[in-house]
Amino acid sequence: MRIGFAGLGNMGGRMSACIVRAGRSVLGYDVLPSNISNAGAKAAANIGEMVDGSDIVLLSLPDSHVVEAVVLGDDGVLAHARPGLIVVDLSTAAPDSTTRIHRLLTEKGASYLDAGISGGAAAAEKGALTLMVGGEADVLDRARPVLDLFAAQVFHCGPSGAGHTVKLLNNFLNATALSATAEVMVAGKKAGLDLDVLLAVLNASSGVNFATLNRFPKIVHGDYLKGGLTNSLMLKDVNLYVALAAKLGVASLNAAGPVAAFGAARALGYADEISNTVVDAIGDLSGGVRLQEKP
Template identity: 50%
Template sequence: MTGSGRRVGLIGVGNMGGRIGRRLHETGVEIVGHHPDPEKVRRWGLEPVDSVRALTACVDVVLLCLPDSPVVEAVVTGEDGVLAAAREGQVIVDATSALPQSTRALAAAAAERGVGYVDAPVSGGARSAPEGRLTVMVGGEPDTVAGLRWLFDAIASSVHVMGPVGSGHLTKILNNFLNAVSLAATSEVMVAGRAAGLDVHALLQVLSVSSGRNYAVETRFPSIIEGDYLEGGITVDLMIKDVVSYLDQIARQHGVSLAGSGVLSAFRMASALGYGDQINNRVVDALGDAAGGVRLHTRP
C-alpha cells in the first residue's frame, strides 16, 4: 500500500496509460479510469467511470495519459472536462508527451480554480511499466511535486524533478528526439549490414561494445533481430509527432536543428508504407522495404 489515502482517476488507457493504471492498482493505489468504451478500462483491471466530469468529481488526483496536447486541452478545458468539475486542492498529473507551452497554459487555467498541475511524462517502454521501472520527468511547483512522490514511486525507479511546470514535457521532447535518432540510425545501419552480407547477430555484438553503442542497440535490436518488435510502445505516427514537436518547438527556436530532417523522413516513410499505427520499431522494416525487402530475421 502507498499509504497516500488518495484516489486516482486515470484518463487514457492505451498501451502506456493502461499499464501505468494496472501498476498503480497492483501496488495498492485506489484508482478508477475513464474511456468512452468501458471495456478498455476493465481490460487493465480498473473500475470504469462513465464520464470525465464524473471521474473528476470522485478522485483527488486526475492522471492523464493521452496522445497529444490538443487532446489534453479538450479533456481538461472542454465543457464537460476536468476543470468543469474540479475542486480546490485537486491535482492534475499529465503524463502525456505534450507541448510545454500548452502545459503552462493549462496549469495557469487550473491555478485559477485552485487546482495543481504537474507534468510528469514517462520513459522506459511498455515492458518497464508493469514492474514499476519507468523514468519520470517532472515539472511543477515543488510542494505539489513533493506531495505526489507516492504516485511516482509506485510506477518508476527513477524520478527527476526538472523545474517549473512544463519542464518535464520539455525534457521528454528532447529525450524522444534522441530516441528517434538512435532508432532510425541503428535501423539503417542494421539493414545496410544485412543487405551487404553481414551476419546481423555478429554486427550487433560489435556495435554493443563499440562507439556506435546506443539505447536501440542495447535494448531493442537484440529482440528485433529475433523477430520480436517489443509491441506495446509508441507508434510510428506518435514518434513523428514527437520529432515534429522537437523541430518546431525547440530546435528551430534555438537554432540547433541539424539531424532532424533525416530522422523525420525515415518515420514519415514508414507511415506512408503502412506502419503508422504500429510500434515505432517497425521503422526498420520500412527501411528494409526501401532496400528491396530486407528483413533482419527469418521469423514470419
Template identity: 70%
Template sequence: MRVGFIGLGNMGGRMTRRLVDAGTPVLGFDTDPARAAQAGATAADSVRAVVEGSDAVLLSLPDSRVVEPVVLGPGGVLESAREGQIVIDLSTAAPASTVRIHGELGEAGVEYLDAGISGGAAAAEKGALTIMVGGSAEALAKVEGVFAAFATTVVHMGQSGAGHTTKVLNNFLNAISLAATAEVMVAAKRAGLDLTQVLEVVNASSGVNFATLNRFPHIVKGDYLTGGLTNALMMKDVALYVDCLGRLGVPSLSAAGPLAAFGLAMNLGYADQISNRVVDAIGDVAGGTRLHTTEE
C-alpha cells in the same frame, strides 16, 4: 489519496494496473469502456465523474490536441476541478500548451504537474518508468506515493513545462537512435554481415545506443517487441521536437533523418505498427530486405 486516471490505453492502462496491484483503488475513464476493467479500475462514465471522485487526476493521452479539450473543454477537468486538487499529465505534450493549461488550472487553485514518462510498455509493467516532472515541488511531494507504483526514477526538472520539454528532448534522441540504427542494420544485412556480430561490436564500441542494446538483439530474431510507440506516434514526437526547438531559437539540424525515416514508414503502411518496424520500411526500399527470416 483518491486516484483517478483518464486515458487507459497502452501506457495508461499499464500504470493503472500497477496502482491497483499496489493496493490503490483507481477511478478510470477511457473512450473505450472495456479498458477500465482490463486495467482493474472502477469505471467512470465521464471525465467529470473522475475529477469529482479523485484527489489526484492522472492523464495519459496521445498529445496536446487531445489533452487541451479534456482539460479545458466542455465537461473537462477544469469545469469540475476544485481547489487543492492535483492534475498530473503523463502525456507527451507540447510544452507551450502545458504552460498555458498550468496557468488556467492555477487560477482555480489546482496544481498541474507535467510528468513526462520514459521506459515504454515493458518498464510500465515492471513499475520501472522514469518520470521527469515540471511544476510545484510541493505538489510533487504529495504524489510521490502514486508515482512509486509505476516508477523507480522521479526527477523534478523545474517550473511548469520543464517535464514535458525534457520528455520531448529525450524522445528525439530515442527516435534518432532507432532510425539511424535501423538504417545501419539494413546496410549490414545487405553487406552480408552477421547481424549478431555487428551488434556485439557496436555495443562494445562508440556506436552503442538504446536501440542497439535493447531493440535490435530482438528484432534480428524476428521479435519486434510489439506494444510500444507506433511509427505515427514517433513521427508526432519528432514534430514536437522541431516545434520546441523553433520556440527556443535552436536549429533542429538533425531532425531530417528521423522525419524521413518515420515518414517513410507511415507512407508504406506501418503507421499504426510499432516504431521498430521502421527497419522494415527502410528494408522495403532496399530491395525488400529483412533482418530475419522468421515471421512474427
C-alpha cells in the same frame, strides 16, 4: 488519496494496473470501456465524475489536442477542478499548451504537473518507468506516493513545462538513434554480415545506443517488442521537438533523418505499428529486406 486516470490505453493501462496491483483503487475513464476493465480500474461515467471522485487525476493521452479536449472541454477536468486537486499529465505534449493549462488550473486552486515518461511498455508493465516532472516541488512531493507505484525514478526538472520539454529532448534522441540504427542494420543485412556479431561489435564500440542495446538484439530474431510507441506517435514527437527547437532559436540540423524515416514508415502502412518497425520500412525502400530472413 483517491486516484483517477484518464486514458487507459497502451501506457496508461499498464500504469493503472501497477497501481491496482499495489492495492489501490483507480477510477478510470477511456473512450474504450474495455481499456478500463483491462487496466483493473472502476469505470467513471464521464470525465467530470472521474474528477469529482479523485484527489489526484492522471492523464495518459496521445497529444496536446486530446489533453486540451479532456482538460478544457465542456464538463472536462477544468470545469470540475477545485482547490487541492492535483492533475498529472503523463502524455507527451507541447510545453506551450502545458503552461497554459497549468495557469488555468492554478487559477482554480488546483495543481498541474507535467510528467513525461520514459521506459516504454516493458517498464510500464513492471512499474519501473522514469518520470521527468515540471511544476511545483511541493506538489510533486504530495503526488510522489502515487507516482512511485509505477515509476522507479522521478526527476524534478523545473517549473511548469520543464518535464514535457525534457521529454521532447529525450524522445528526439531516441528517434534519431532508433532510425539511424535501423538503417545500419539493413545495411549490415545487405552486406551479408552476421547481425548478432554486428550488434556485439556496436555495443562494445562508439556506436552503442539504446536501440543497439535493448531493441535490435530482439528485433533481429523477430521480436519487435510490440506494445510501445507507434511510428505515428514517434513522428509526432519529433515534429514537436522541431517546433520547440524553432521557438528556442536552435538550428535543428539532425531532424531530417528521423522525420523522413518515421514519415516513410507511416506512408508505407506501419503508422499504427510499434516504432521498431521503422526498420521494415527502411527495408522496404532498400529492396524488401527483412533482418530475420536468411540470405
